[in-house]
Amino acid sequence: MSIKVSDLLKHNFTLIAGEGGLNKDVDDVYICDLLSWVMAKAKQKSAWITIQSHVNIVAVALMADLSCIIIAEGVEAEKETIDHANEEGLPVLNYAGSSYEAAIELYHLLTT
Amino acid sequence: MKELALYILDLAENSIAAGAKNITIDVHVNSARDELFIRISDDGKGMDPDFVRSVTNPFVTTRTQRRLGLGLPLFQDLVRQCEGTLNIVSEKGKGTIIEAKMKRSSVDMVPIGDMGASIVSMIISNPALDIVYSFVLDDYSFVFDTKLIRETLKDVSITEPAVLSWIAGYVNEGTKEIIFDVTKNINKNRGGIQAL
Numbered sequence: 111m112s113i114k115v116s117d118l119l120k121h122n123f124t125l126i127a128g129e130g131g132l133n134k135d136v137d138d139v140y141i142c143d144l145l146s147w148v149m150a151k152a153k154q155k156s157a158w159i160t161i162q163s164h165v166n167i168v169a170v171a172l173m174a175d176l177s178c179i180i181i182a183e184g185v186e187a188e189k190e191t192i193d194h195a196n197e198e199g200l201p202v203l204n205y206a207g208s209s210y211e212a213a214i215e216l217y218h219l220l221t222t
Numbered sequence: 223m224k225e226l227a228l229y230i231l232d233l234a235e236n237s238i239a240a241g242a243k244n245i246t247i248d249v250h251v252n253s254a255r256d257e258l259f260i261r262i263s264d265d266g267k268g269m270d271p272d273f274v275r276s277v278t279n280p281f282v283t284t285r286t287q288r289r290l291g292l293g294l295p296l297f298q299d300l301v302r303q304c305e306g307t308l309n310i311v312s313e314k315g316k317g318t319i320i321e322a323k324m325k326r327s328s329v330d331m332v333p334i335g336d337m338g339a340s341i342v343s344m345i346i347s348n349p350a351l352d353i354v355y356s357f358v359l360d361d362y363s364f365v366f367d368t369k370l371i372r373e374t375l376k377d378v379s380i381t382e383p384a385v386l387s388w389i390a391g392y393v394n395e396g397t398k399e400i401i402f403d404v405t406k407n408i409n410k411n412r413g414g415i416q417a418l
């Protein structure tokens with residue numbers, strides 16, 4: 111089933127930036143904290159789960175055409191990250207649990 | 223690790239464990255050369271050539287309680303990811319110099335982070351330790367020197383909470399973000415994104 115980034119907000123994901131992109135489709139999920147790896151491997155329209163929070167996560171998400179960034183473990187995003195994500199309309203969401211727990215929630219959303 | 227400051231703290235803890243009385247930390251960015259240079263040098267007990275050769279192996283450590291010493295191996299991983307080179311020079315009885323040059327704009331570069339907290343941790347680990355920390359970003363430069371702080375403080379201890387909290391703030395104010403904002407490049411050539 112295809113879902114939108116906005117569907118995540120009904121669950122334990124909190125939007126912290128990039129409201130303009132809430133209508134983006136989420137087709138897949140990718141988890142990785144090494145940015146070069148994400149650029150090379152993540153599929154388009156994926157929700158990307160990471161614990162990185164600095165400004166270049168926005169750059170990587172744009173380059174790889176990802177739907178949104180989910181920052182796990184309750185890590186706070188830097189101000190520059192939030193500003194860039196707002197400018198680009200790239201949703202950035204915060205998740206209190208681990209990357210694994212975030213992935214489980216997304217799995218249920220994507221398969222039911 | 224998420225911050226360069228944490229890598230630097232780990233390396234400085236090695237220096238402190240080696241009995242260093244002085245640690246010099248240099249973080250220098252040269253934008254024109256797209257280079258980040260980091261050097262940590264100490265006057266600790268140093269390492270013999272065999273140990274230097276094996277020191278980036280995570281299963282080698284001088285510690286007896288914990289089996290792994292990960293400070294240098296993790297730093298070496300970061301240097302590799304950021305297309306850099308790592309150089310370790312050490313002499314028994316003299317001290318150790320760890321030098322790294324990295325590609326500053328590497329997408330795997332981590333932010334500088336909370337250098338103030340790292341410097342304060344080093345002071346708490348060994349209040350007698352003298353630290354010179356220099357941060358350079360092109361024309362901008364900042365130096366923090368515990369010797370100068372001690373002179374100013376006179377009879378007040380450097381480990382007073384108010385002093386430590388001032389040091390953390392002062393160091394963080396003097397330190398600038400090193401990370402290169404890749405978004406600036408994307409916006410310039412949006413059409414070329416697919417080519418990347």
